Amino acid sequence: MAGVDEAGRGPLAGPVYAAAVVLPPLTAELLYSDTLAGLTDSKQLNAGRREVYFEVLVSEPDILIGVGWCSAAEVDEFNILGATALAMRRALENLPQSADHALVDGLPIKGLPCAATAIVHGDARSLSIAAASVVAKVKRDRYMEELDLHYPAYGFAANKGYGARSHIEALFRHGPCPEHRRSFRPVQDALQFFPGLLE
Structure with missing residues (x-):
């Protein structure tokens, strides 16, 4: 089961990012008792904490991560809701192994490549969604820092x-x-x- 969340729906510039994270139960239990203790919605964490959690998540071989995004042009073409759904679909499709089910933060999303359950405030209620929110936010923030060099x-x-x-x-x-x-x-x-x- 994958947790899915997005980052970047509200900005005036840049892409909207999404991440899908699969946390094996035993791995999640061990990490949450130690290095992932306090992991929650990325908006509730400062940049330093997000970076720490991100590095733990991407360095753990048992954790599966997929990332997807839609460009600013795609946001304009599909509107922000459509682009967010497309970014989430891409994130799920980019997982190293297909997920059979997704837990999605917020409202139901159509067009995902697997069955999905929407959970309002899911990034504060599900560890896998919280992990996805951190991955999406850190990846997008790093992209925006690169854009700053060009603009x-x-x-x-x-x-x-x-x-x-x-x-x-x-x-x-x-x-x-x-x-x-x-x-x-x-x-x-x-x-x-x-x-x-x-x-």
């Missing part, structure tokens, strides 16, 4: 694409970059001042 004006390393004041100001000063989600309102508003970018 330094927007502060992606710090704001991770979210609508921080400095990010909004840069958006209206420089116009959107190719990694901005043009279907999101602040980006649409900024585009009005840069008609050459509307195509």
Whole structure:
């Protein structure tokens, strides 16, 4: 059984990421009594704790991890809900071994490659979903830090694409970059001042 969660539904820029994590029961029990104690929803953890948990998860050979993502262009094409579902499907498909069932944080998701159960606030109630939330968040944050090297004006390393004041100001000063989600309102508003970018 795989826990599945996403990171990056709300930002104005960058991809939406998803992760699927299979925790074998004995491994989960041993790790939770030691190195994974306190693992919960990634939003409740600071960046340092997320990195620690991430390294434990990816270094444990019995833990299966799949990651999927949808680009900003795909978010615009499919809308954020459709892109999130597609990223989750890709994460499940990228597991080293197929999962027969998925526990998904939040509301039901259609089109997954296996049976699924949706759990509201699942990232705080299921260890495998919490693990998936950490993997998705760390992978996305690292991607945004790389994007910052290509588009330094927007502060992606710090704001991770979210609508921080400095990010909004840069958006209206420089116009959107190719990694901005043009279907999101602040980006649409900024585009009005840069008609050459509307195509």
